[in-house]
Amino acid sequence: MQTIRVETPSARYEVHTGSGLIESLAPRIEKVIKKLPRRVFVLTSPQIWALWSHDFLRSFPEEPVVLFLPPGEAHKTLRSAESLLRQMIRAGGDRGSLLIAFGGGIVGDVGGFVASIFMRGISCVQVPTTILAQVDSSVGGKTGVNLPEGKNLVGAFHHPRAVFADIGVLGTLSDRELRAGLMESIKSGIIRDRALVRFMEEQADKVLARDPKALEKVIAASIRIKADVVNKDERESGLRMILNFGHTVGHAFEQATGYKALLHGEAVGWGMVAALAIARLRKTITVAQQQRLEHLIYRYGPLTALAVRPAKVLAATVGDKKNVGGVRRFVLPLGIGDAGIVEDVTVAEIQLAIDYVLERAQA
Numbered sequence: 001m002q003t004i005r006v007e008t009p010s011a012r013y014e015v016h017t018g019s020g021l022i023e024s025l026a027p028r029i030e031k032v033i034k035k036l037p038r039r040v041f042v043l044t045s046p047q048i049w050a051l052w053s054h055d056f057l058r059s060f061p062e063e064p065v066v067l068f069l070p071p072g073e074a075h076k077t078l079r080s081a082e083s084l085l086r087q088m089i090r091a092g093g094d095r096g097s098l099l100i101a102f103g104g105g106i107v108g109d110v111g112g113f114v115a116s117i118f119m120r121g122i123s124c125v126q127v128p129t130t131i132l133a134q135v136d137s138s139v140g141g142k143t144g145v146n147l148p149e150g151k152n153l154v155g156a157f158h159h160p161r162a163v164f165a166d167i168g169v170l171g172t173l174s175d176r177e178l179r180a181g182l183m184e185s186i187k188s189g190i191i192r193d194r195a196l197v198r199f200m201e202e203q204a205d206k207v208l209a210r211d212p213k214a215l216e217k218v219i220a221a222s223i224r225i226k227a228d229v230v231n232k233d234e235r236e237s238g239l240r241m242i243l244n245f246g247h248t249v250g251h252a253f254e255q256a257t258g259y260k261a262l263l264h265g266e267a268v269g270w271g272m273v274a275a276l277a278i279a280r281l282r283k284t285i286t287v288a289q290q291q292r293l294e295h296l297i298y299r300y301g302p303l304t305a306l307a308v309r310p311a312k313v314l315a316a317t318v319g320d321k322k323n324v325g326g327v328r329r330f331v332l333p334l335g336i337g338d339a340g341i342v343e344d345v346t347v348a349e350i351q352l353a354i355d356y357v358l359e360r361a362q363a
């Protein structure tokens with residue numbers, strides 16, 4: 001097991017990753033919050049509960065109250081949050097209650113948000129079950145729900161008291177989800193950790209075959225990067241933005257394809273290919289580095305093909321919410337293992353990068 005500390009001005013907690021964590025969750029949580037409260041809520045999805053409830057419940061002296069969120073972004077809403085809050089009241093929840101979010105990023109975001117507003121805020125423990133949730137969404141305190149007008153538009157910063165990222169639960173993840181989640185680790189390596197890039201290159205077969213040691217290494221390294229960035233910039237006023245590498249064009253691909261064709265990680269994969277093309281044009285990376293990193297992204301693919309009009313992607317990119325005051329803000333790698341933020345990317349450069357990706361992603 002590896003333990004990584006998050007220490008920000010508003011929170012201190014540990015993120016644990018390794019095998020066999022969920023079978024011993026209750027005593028592990030009691031190390032953090034002294035004693036389990038009268039009401040412990042578990043928010044999960046029916047699918048995850050069917051697979052893992054037996055292991056999850058093993059260490060709890062009394063059965064927690066289980067709340068379900070059906071899978072999919074369509075349920076990441078204020079309506080779902082209200083329904084969960086009411087169920088918690090009816091089940092006797094109070095200010096001392098604990099909510100454990102046991103699932104992917106959607107369960108984690110909704111669970112964290114509900115915990116942030118129930119009785120003006122109760123403790124939350126994150127038990128992420130997808131790669132994306134383990135290396136990204138469960139760490140850092142961002143929680144929230146979608147509005148019809150856009151994703152993640154309502155939310156709160158509410159750090160968990162602890163995070164338990166169990167490598168074993170990844171065993172039931174679909175191959176597509178696994179590969180898409182690993183795009184976030186590739187992202188982390190490119191912006192912060194050369195050694196992680198090299199490890200993912202050299203050990204790709206083992207990582208993709210879910211070898212526990214190889215996966216733990218990738219996940220722990222990725223969490224360490226996320227935690228380090230959050231520790232230095234909790235509220236995303238500067239450095240934390242580098243975690244958005246690949247996300248500007250990635251989000252645009254998601255939006256332009258109606259959030260249906262691509263998994264988030266796949267969109268980030270294509271978004272990284274686009275950002276690498278701009279970085280090569282601006283000479284912040286060499287042609288050889290671009291080819292090497294693109295090769296790594298495709299190795300962890302296959303990325304879903306894209307059938308979308310370039311103009312639609314361009315419009316979605318230029319309207320990205322990170323473009324404060326109309327500035328086209330982009331995260332670009334500086335070699336391998338470092339990155340910076342540039343604010344003057346031109347429409348022509350973005351257009352070229354989108355065309356470059358679409359040539360490689362013919363449906």
Ligand SMILES: NC(=O)c1ccc[n+]([C@@H]2O[C@H](COP(=O)([O-])OP(=O)(O)OC[C@H]3O[C@@H](n4cnc5c(N)ncnc54)[C@H](O)[C@@H]3O)[C@@H](O)[C@H]2O)c1
Binds near residue numbers: 048103105107141151
């Ligand atoms: N808060 C943050 O900082 C942050 C960061 C990145 C992404 N996010 C959010 O995360 C969400 C995406 O999360 P995600 O990619 O984990 O998707 P997800 O939560 O939809 O999970 C993907 C699918 O995998 C299933 N699943 C989860 N764990 C499983 C397991 N162990 N075995 C089998 N099936 C399993 C889920 O039921 C679901 O169908 C988005 O809503 C995004 O906005 C939040």
